[in-house]
Amino acid sequence: MKELHPITKAIRLQTERTQEKEHSTPLFLTSSFVYDSAEDMGAAFSDDTLDVNIYSRFSNPTVDEFIAKVAALENAEDGVATATGMAAIFGVFMTFLKKGDHIVSASAVFGSTHTILTKYMPKWGIDYSYFNMNEPQSIEALIRPNTRMLYVETPSNPGLDIIDIEYLAAICKPRNILLVVDNCFATPAVQQPITLGADLVLHSATKFIDGQGRVLGGVVVGNKDLIKELYLFIRNTGPSMSPFNAWVLTKSLETLHLRMDKHAENALKLAQKLDGHAKINWVKYPFLETHPQYAIAKKQMSSGGGLLTFEVKGGLDAGRRFLNALELCSMTNNLGDSRTIASHPASTTHSKLTEEERLSVGITLGLIRISVGLEYVDDIAADILQALDKC
Numbered sequence: 001m002k003e004l005h006p007i008t009k010a011i012r013l014q015t016e017r018t019q020e021k022e023h024s025t026p027l028f029l030t031s032s033f034v035y036d037s038a039e040d041m042g043a044a045f046s047d048d049t050l051d052v053n054i055y056s057r058f059s060n061p062t063v064d065e066f067i068a069k070v071a072a073l074e075n076a077e078d079g080v081a082t083a084t085g086m087a088a089i090f091g092v093f094m095t096f097l098k099k100g101d102h103i104v105s106a107s108a109v110f111g112s113t114h115t116i117l118t119k120y121m122p123k124w125g126i127d128y129s130y131f132n133m134n135e136p137q138s139i140e141a142l143i144r145p146n147t148r149m150l151y152v153e154t155p156s157n158p159g160l161d162i163i164d165i166e167y168l169a170a171i172c173k174p175r176n177i178l179l180v181v182d183n184c185f186a187t188p189a190v191q192q193p194i195t196l197g198a199d200l201v202l203h204s205a206t207k208f209i210d211g212q213g214r215v216l217g218g219v220v221v222g223n224k225d226l227i228k229e230l231y232l233f234i235r236n237t238g239p240s241m242s243p244f245n246a247w248v249l250t251k252s253l254e255t256l257h258l259r260m261d262k263h264a265e266n267a268l269k270l271a272q273k274l275d276g277h278a279k280i281n282w283v284k285y286p287f288l289e290t291h292p293q294y295a296i297a298k299k300q301m302s303s304g305g306g307l308l309t310f311e312v313k314g315g316l317d318a319g320r321r322f323l324n325a326l327e328l329c330s331m332t333n334n335l336g337d338s339r340t341i342a343s344h345p346a347s348t349t350h351s352k353l354t355e356e357e358r359l360s361v362g363i364t365l366g367l368i369r370i371s372v373g374l375e376y377v378d379d380i381a382a383d384i385l386q387a388l389d390k391c
């Protein structure tokens, strides 16, 4: 049979069928694996290259199935799954950076990533420099002889800033700098950073990959050599993915493309409805022509994804009133769910930032982030419009 399309692989890749002849993928909920003889057990421990399961912190068939599917979707050779998205990010930093190294990162990164970069890395002798996602031309001046990694989220959380991955790859390749992309907002159904020149791509699988707000997970994909180094770090330090979570996530990948198409269709319709509304200053969505990086979004994303932001007039109080007036949409800090979620970063997730820090990552007092779900779009719009009337 000819090579299958990644969409088919996300549905059909499966651990070898057991003697029970199951159709759906089985769950190998086991912490360890047995051997036929003492010699086999000895070989499993003495030869790293043997493809044999020993212990689920090291490998597990259900987890391996999930990794193989994400690698296929991301056009990557191999991957490692982790307990959370943050374990994936931390694992990448710890594996590929050492004392004396320097990392260049977009300042618009997820809050906990910002905490690792600014609070912990300096403590371990790893220096960082931030650049503004809207000023990619400032990156080259930040690079030093000891710069080892360039790190971005595109689209960023929650600002939805977008950066040209091919442009970043052209900066990194000749200098031997690892380009790492957090692809959580787009998912591989919308954007494949490795095809555009990234070295490592990572995800909080907790978000759209799960898609129904059930489990936590993370995954990193890249070439075999990089992944082997990362695998050894994760295997020895312990933030491995649970087989149960891998089973939920591997089943979710079967519908990823279908879901992302619908998230994007609903989000675009909602963005168009909100554009020009009297109670808001602006709407931001990657596939709205008014998005500052619309041209880049069109070049590297196949849809605008499932998130949009807007700014309510009236700042912090209006943002709170908007959330309180919602009747259908959920008030929670997760995203990438079949249920539409609204959040107000300035009064919640980012309330501890100074005004300068908040504004530098595009979070104004009235900013509302909507993770657009799969409900009937007119119902989502009606709830948001009635809440806007009340704020």
Ligand SMILES: Cc1ncc(COP(=O)(O)O)c(C=O)c1O
Pocket: 084, 085, 086, 087, 110, 153, 157, 182, 184, 185, 203, 204, 205, 206, 216, 217, 218
């Ligand atoms: C862009 C992005 N990266 C990483 C993370 C961290 O993922 P997790 O919560 O699974 O650790 C998040 C969580 O919201 C995120 O939005």
